[in-house]
Amino acid sequence: MSLPLRPALENITSVDRVLEDLLVRFIINCPPEDLASVERELFHFEEASWFYIDFVRIINPTLRALKIKSFAQNIIRLCPLVWKWDIKADEALQKFSKYKRSIPVRGAAIFNENLSKILLVKGTESDSWSFPRGKISKDEDDVACCIREVKEEIGFDITDHIDENQFIERNIQGKNYKIFLVSGVPENFSFKPLVRNEIDKIEWRDFKKMSKTIFKSTSKYYLVNSMIRPLSMWLRRQKQIKGDDQLKLYAEEQLKLLLGLTKDEQVDPGRDLLNM
Amino acid sequence: MATKNMEAAATTMDIYRKALNFNVIGRYDPKIKQLLFHT
């Protein structure tokens, strides 16, 4: 579904109204074969819950967080007809997560300081461009895995740039992907893979340009295309925050001047010289 | 089996689906709401 998001969802304060929206977008208008089994239906529930997290929480942070279990329970409460199975929803969800037992993959969407470009890699075996990423090693948490894989593949350490709460998650063909969102990486850094036989190319891509052409048949991308919308939204939010920060600093400067709060040296750096 | 029940449930679901679609889509564009109303 491609309903424009902003006007209707932006100012909603009622979770139920949002859930109704998501029911329409993800669940009740599916073709019957898409809901023909518990697993298939749960995949749609999961997508809807990620939509909730990605979009709605970014636009309207006042809405309460909902993990998949409570999300599902609320959906079913709103529309009981949606759950026609004999098994209970939380039991089904348990089985569902067991089903997703293949090794999770973590990676990073890396943006420059201007938030205009994204760094992508191409492997030696495939012609698709994607995020630097890799599988979790033993006893490694998501963030550590991401930092390690990114370092191996592009030679840059994102420890100081990564936020464990900022990521996009997707299940694709049974694999769980978590892509952390990172910005402020210097464009002129000399990126080099530490593992030379895996990565063939590393390149900055203009994000706006890429989003316009990403669904054309000639471009070859993996993961990036399925995450392009939350990426755009996150970028917009980051720019907004950056804009706000600049505005705050500017306003502070001006207020201090107005109220006479600035120290003398700051106001007139040449004063001492003139006074000599 | 309980085909009559299944049919009834399907029809109810269908009605609910149409109603919910109508309400949600209407929030985005009042014009659509008018259009749906006449369909």
Add this chain to the structure above:
Amino acid sequence: MLQFIGFGVQVELRDGKLIQGKIAKATSKGLTLNDVKFGDGGTSQAFKVRASRLKDLKVLTVPPSKKEFEAHKQ
């Protein structure tokens, strides 16, 4: 001065008190704040302070209308 209306600030007075509030008026003579919170936990609808009593100032929030403007700029 109109450009400062709605900004959330924290001011530090010369006597060390910290006060938070939203700017309703700002001139070279002083500030008028709304939705005020005092360091001791007290609140007030409005509060006026002379510029001469101020030691420092920090901007905490941006008014919502400015936010919208940024957002729609895309």
